[in-house]
Amino acid sequence: MGGCQGLYDRLSGRKHIQYAIDLKGTDEDPDEILAQVGLTSDAVDRPVGGYSKGMTQRIVLGIALVGDPDLLILDEPSSGLDPNGVRQIRELVDDLSDQGKTVFFSSHILSQVEAVCDRVGILNNGSLVAVDSIDGLRSSLGTGSTITLSVDHRPDRLRFDDLAGVSNVVVDEETITVTVTDPAIKDDVIYRVRESGVDILDIVTRAPSLEELFEAYTTMAATGAQSGTMSIDTTEEGQ
Amino acid sequence: MIWATIARKEIDDAIRSRMLWVIIAVFGVVSAFLSVILSFVPEIGASSTMAVTMAAQSAQTLGPIIALIAAYLAIAGERESGSIKVLLGLPPSRGDVILGKLIGRGLVVAAGLMAGFLIAGGVILAVYGSIPLGAFVLTTLLTGLLGLVFVGIAVGISASTATRARAMTLSIGLYLVIVLFWDLFAQFAHLAVRGSFPGTTVPSWYVFLQSLSPVGAYDLLVTTVLAGATTGTLPSLATQLEAGIVPVFLSSGAMLSILVLWGLVPLMVGYLRFSRTDLA
Numbered sequence: 001m002g003g004c005q006g007l008y009d010r011l012s013g014r015k016h017i018q019y020a021i022d023l024k025g026t027d028e029d030p031d032e033i034l035a036q037v038g039l040t041s042d043a044v045d046r047p048v049g050g051y052s053k054g055m056t057q058r059i060v061l062g063i064a065l066v067g068d069p070d071l072l073i074l075d076e077p078s079s080g081l082d083p084n085g086v087r088q089i090r091e092l093v094d095d096l097s098d099q100g101k102t103v104f105f106s107s108h109i110l111s112q113v114e115a116v117c118d119r120v121g122i123l124n125n126g127s128l129v130a131v132d133s134i135d136g137l138r139s140s141l142g143t144g145s146t147i148t149l150s151v152d153h154r155p156d157r158l159r160f161d162d163l164a165g166v167s168n169v170v171v172d173e174e175t176i177t178v179t180v181t182d183p184a185i186k187d188d189v190i191y192r193v194r195e196s197g198v199d200i201l202d203i204v205t206r207a208p209s210l211e212e213l214f215e216a217y218t219t220m221a222a223t224g225a226q227s228g229t230m231s232i233d234t235t236e237e238g239q
Numbered sequence: 240m241i242w243a244t245i246a247r248k249e250i251d252d253a254i255r256s257r258m259l260w261v262i263i264a265v266f267g268v269v270s271a272f273l274s275v276i277l278s279f280v281p282e283i284g285a286s287s288t289m290a291v292t293m294a295a296q297s298a299q300t301l302g303p304i305i306a307l308i309a310a311y312l313a314i315a316g317e318r319e320s321g322s323i324k325v326l327l328g329l330p331p332s333r334g335d336v337i338l339g340k341l342i343g344r345g346l347v348v349a350a351g352l353m354a355g356f357l358i359a360g361g362v363i364l365a366v367y368g369s370i371p372l373g374a375f376v377l378t379t380l381l382t383g384l385l386g387l388v389f390v391g392i393a394v395g396i397s398a399s400t401a402t403r404a405r406a407m408t409l410s411i412g413l414y415l416v417i418v419l420f421w422d423l424f425a426q427f428a429h430l431a432v433r434g435s436f437p438g439t440t441v442p443s444w445y446v447f448l449q450s451l452s453p454v455g456a457y458d459l460l461v462t463t464v465l466a467g468a469t470t471g472t473l474p475s476l477a478t479q480l481e482a483g484i485v486p487v488f489l490s491s492g493a494m495l496s497i498l499v500l501w502g503l504v505p506l507m508v509g510y511l512r513f514s515r516t517d518l519a
Contacts, residue, residue, distance in 0.1 A: 006320025010255040011248075022244045023329045063325060 009049030020066040037062045038088040053080030073104040110210040124218040144181035145207045155196035245339025253347040267355035270297040271362040287367035294359040295461040298382045306389030307410045313340040314397040315406035345390040349383035374468030385457045388502035395505030398513035421452040453501035456494040
């Protein structure tokens, strides 16, 4: 599925699905497939020439679903879809994965990848630099998670030198940002800050986003090779 | 048969094209008009056989246009829109696609042309009171074959080209050469060899040159069929030839072979080019 798909303008959505069913020689019900991709209105009987990009995208996805494939390769499946459509695609992918199918999901929208994929592969300059679950990517990179503490004033003396597992500290007027590679020491970090004589107003902890992981992996790879265009591929695997 | 599924969809798709219906209707009206207009000129002494000849004349001009319009986008259009990738992502091979397009669109065009021809036939029967039935049926079938051959040419062109614009340019160029200028070339060849334009009787090589185009072959086939249907009203081919007899290379069998080859050769070239092309 690409960004801009051509279909047969004069034929209706249902006829497209029926055509795919006929060509694959299966005897599925086009309405079931249309329902699976969230097309249930009477629009399915109108010529696709008048469809929105999102509806066209769903028809193409429906065509791919004909014949109950074990492997689905979706390239930017959410382009042209509104937030509801994006959610439907995600639910559909979850469904398919529950049925034991493998969905190969290629996207540049990393929040979607994060939401939907069990295993993520990162491609840089045409070679695969990492394949793992998102948690696995986090721990193997050792970037750790970040604790952001809102405080009432800047502490006079605050030291983490002797605390193993702290990788980065930024102290501002009202916030202290600490990056830890070992999740277990978060408690120690908070204790140290309180000991320094400031009042803690708020605590936010955050694991690195896929975007940050992606950046880390691709720049890491780029130090050894030339940098260039980047793309991400992600895989979702059922059991 | 997977190509049959494609052919069915092509028919389904083609009969939704309003343009195709309009030009087929235009063809029916024009050929009926041309065949009737003869009867308004008493000096000609028009017969229903001559009227069928006139209908066949309009089929020679409009049939190729209808077929080219109906099929020049068969594959190039799908390449330009990207739907060919969806189609080839499904089980059919490239050969299946070409065969399905040929049969589907060919049947629509052949049926449309024959329907137009039947309209003309009905009008001829009404105006002249009779019609050479056997010859008319044969001419109608030949007209359907002419449509099928030009669909073969158009699908061949379409398979060889990647864009709508190039397919259109090639189709128009081919139409000009085959339908409009071919006779002119033959006449100039006669001028070059004999020092004069063709007169009332012509050498058989000249007729053969004319008949090397699909339209020329169709014309000679129709002339032979209609001359055989009546005695005297139409001059037979033999009386137009200097030799006075029809050589083998001007026989109906030879003409049918030329016509069919015109359908097959461009189609094969298109298939070979399409099967090797990179669609990405």
